[in-house]
Amino acid sequence: MSQNILKNTIEDLEIVRSTVPLVHNITNYVVMNNTANALLAIGASPIMAHAIEEVEEMVTICSATVINIGTLSEPWIQSMEKAAKKAVSLGKPLVLDPVGAGASNIRNAAIRKILDSGNPSIIRGNASEILSTLSSSGKTKGVDATDSSESAVDTGKSLSKVTGGVVVISGATDYILKGTNQAQISNGDALMTKVTGLGCTASALCGAFAAVQKDQFRAATSAMAVMGIAGEMAKSKTSSPGSFQVAFLDALYEINADTIKQRLNAK
Numbered sequence: 001m002s003q004n005i006l007k008n009t010i011e012d013l014e015i016v017r018s019t020v021p022l023v024h025n026i027t028n029y030v031v032m033n034n035t036a037n038a039l040l041a042i043g044a045s046p047i048m049a050h051a052i053e054e055v056e057e058m059v060t061i062c063s064a065t066v067i068n069i070g071t072l073s074e075p076w077i078q079s080m081e082k083a084a085k086k087a088v089s090l091g092k093p094l095v096l097d098p099v100g101a102g103a104s105n106i107r108n109a110a111i112r113k114i115l116d117s118g119n120p121s122i123i124r125g126n127a128s129e130i131l132s133t134l135s136s137s138g139k140t141k142g143v144d145a146t147d148s149s150e151s152a153v154d155t156g157k158s159l160s161k162v163t164g165g166v167v168v169i170s171g172a173t174d175y176i177l178k179g180t181n182q183a184q185i186s187n188g189d190a191l192m193t194k195v196t197g198l199g200c201t202a203s204a205l206c207g208a209f210a211a212v213q214k215d216q217f218r219a220a221t222s223a224m225a226v227m228g229i230a231g232e233m234a235k236s237k238t239s240s241p242g243s244f245q246v247a248f249l250d251a252l253y254e255i256n257a258d259t260i261k262q263r264l265n266a267k
Contacts, residue, residue: 005077005183005221005266010257012222014211017043021211024062025204026050026080026130028070028099031197034245035068038201041252042226044208052079059086063093063211066204067120070099071112077110081117088118093210095221096120097203098255102132111136121216123159125204127152134159153177166220168206170199174224178217185221186265187228189235195245202227221266230255 010241024047027035032048037137039046049058052075053118065087067080087094087198112122115137123133130152139158156167156177170176174185192198205223213219 005185006137006261006264008218009222009225009264010260012219013042013208013226013257014257015212019212020045021063021208022047022088023204023207024058024060024065024083025068026055026067026076026083027097027200027204029069030070031068031200035200035204037209037249038109038252039204040206041249042096044211046204050079051170052074055079055083056086057117059083060090061091064095064207065092066095066207067114068097068099068200068203069101069107069114070092070200072106072110073203073244077106077113080110081113082244084114084117084120088133088234093121093123093207093216094118095122095207095210096133098123098125098129098133098136099200101125101136102240106225108132108136111194119163120165120169120176121210122166122206122220123163123204124142124199124206124220126199129147130159130167130169131155134162137162144195145154150175150178153182153189166216167225168202168220170202170224174228176194176221176224181217183221184267185224185228187225188231189241191235192248195248198227198231198248199223204266214249219226225266226252226255226259228265230242232263233259 036046209219209223230251234247
C-alpha cells in the first residue's frame, strides 16, 4: 500500500470537513438527491443548479463545478457549456462525468461541446465511457470498446494528454491517471453496481476533494479511496441494495482516519 496515498487521503478528508467547500453540480434527475446527500455526508456543501440564467453565478461562488451528462436536453447542454467556460476562465476545478458516452449522438456531441468549452480538471467514468469520451473529443480516429478498467488504461492516458487533466477509470480497480502519474485503488464492493448513481457520486466526491486540494491527481485519488472504503463499510452492514444506499451515506459520514488505515488498498 502506498503510504503517500494513505497520508494524503486522511489529510484531504480532514480538509474537506474543516472547510466545507461549496460544490456546484449540474447533474441528472436520477441522482440529484443521492449526490447532494453524499456531499453533505462527506462534509461538503452541494448546490444543484442548471438554469442557464444562473450557472455563471453559481460557478463563481462555488469552489468546484461537476458536470454530469446523465439526462440531457439542449438547454442543459447550453448550461453545461456556459458553466465549463466560466469555471476554466476563473481557474476553478471542473469535473466531467460523461455518463453513457457513446450511447447516442447527442451525448457524443455534448461531450465535444463541453471539452471545447474548457478542459476539465478531472474526467471520471467507467472504461467504456472513457473510451467513448476520447473518441468524442475529436482528437483521435477512434478506439475499440471494452468493459475492463485495466484494458482502458492506455486510452485513459491518451485522454489525459488531450485534456491535460486527470482521468479516473472506475471499475473493480479504479485507475487514476495524469501524465506519468498513475494510482490504483482496489477498494469497494460488487454490490455498488446494484445501486444507481454511485458512479455519479464518485464524480461529485472528486469535485469536493478537488475544491480543497490544488493537486488534482491527489484530489481524485483521495476521493476514489474514500468512495471505495465507504462501499466496503456499507457492505459490512447489509447485503441488499436498498439498505445499502442508506448504509453508504452513513459510511461517508462515519469514515475516519482509522477506517482508512484499516481498509485502504492502494498503490
